[in-house]
Amino acid sequence: MPPMDEGLLDDIITRLLAVKSGRGATKTVQLTEAEIRQLCVASKEIFLGQPNLLELEAPIKICGDIHGQYSDLLRLFEYGGFPPAANYLFLGDYVDRGKQSIETICLLLAYKIKYRENFFLLRGNHECASINRIYGFYDECKRRFNVRLWKVFTDCFNCLPVAALIDEKILCMHGGLSPDLKNLDQIRNIARPIDVSDQGLLCDLLWADPDKDIEGWGENDRGVSYTFGADRVSEFLQKQDLDLICRAHQRIFIDMWNHNLFISFAMSKNLNWWFEQVVEDGYEFFAKRQLVTVFSAPNYCGEFDNAGAMMSVDDTLTCSFQILKPLDKKGRFGFGNNLLKPGTPPRKACLSSEESPVKPLVRNGRHQKSDLTEAMGSRKS
Secondary structure (H helix, E strand, C coil), X not given: CCCCCHHHHHHHHHHHHCCCXXXXXXXXXXXXXXXXXXXXXXXXXXXXXXXXXXXXXCCEEEEXXXXXXXXXXXXXXXXXXXXXXXXXXXXXXXXXCCCCHXXXXXXXXXXXXXXXXXXXXXXXXXXXXXHHCCCCHHHHHHHHCCXXXXXXXXXXXXXXXXXXXXXXXXXXXXXXXXXXXXXXXXXXXXXXXXXXXXXXXXXXXXXXXECCCCCCEEECCCCCCEEECXXXXXXXXXXXXXXXXEECCCCCCCCHHHHHHHHHHHHHHCCCCCCCCCCCCCEEXXXXXXXXXXXXXCCHHHCCCCCEEEEEECCCCEEEEEEECCHHHCCCCCEEECCCCCCCCCCCCEECCCCCCCEECCCCCCCCCEECCCCXXXXXX
């Protein structure tokens, strides 16, 4: 198939960005079914032409779940820089639950087509027909266009890569580890297009969760995949000579005193959600900072007062976090920032934060460990 017309692509991006505003929800963007089909087909070919395990270089900005919160996606770009001003990696879950999944995925696909070597999208568990058939994307496609277009999106989603490796040291995926994962070639060798089954390596990469209360592997109360303990993270990183796992894929946790309120809300919305942790600051550490969860949908579903975050990896592999506050909490764009950059850190994945700055250590002249204090340790991971 010939490449997508560049003039049309630029016009689509212009229309998608024209609705951005300082506050409140964005307007619906008028795209034709034919234009959206072209975005899906063109991006699908690009996805299949690139590895299933992307091998990327820093500097790069990493974003977690978006879930159709298009105005917040635009705020992330306002904050981090619109492509190509910065390189981006998104960790999946672009659709469902939010009100503008179509605008969200269309802008991301358009940027992927235009900046294919600088803009990267991984697959989340919601980029799967059996999931987004239930949680909102199917209904949005049917209401605004037709079911045929939803099937076109499904074909595109089945071609998305599932993991990324940044400078051979930071492994990124949507969900987590798998008991079947012994080496990274297994990820490279997953054939595409592929649907997501209810078990196996691909399922775990998209669905698994860390759990601070267990060792080894545990039952996941999502009803799919596993949970894994800090010991599995440490063991995997050591065997693969990696420094850090970066993932997304978090849901809402409501404290015990608030259970009745949440149950009433869930019943009124007909939501089948488990009580889990919210990454309330937009990011969460696990396993002595060997794993970090990034969640980029502030004020999730319009009901929860969580922040979103974006993780920046600089060219020394120092990782830091920019916080996106709920829109009504601060300023025009609601940005918060706890970005601190230590002087001349070693080329080793380091996590920098306001509460616990990184102190570089020297070890044998290569990929040195960093002294990462426990002050921001996992709350409920």
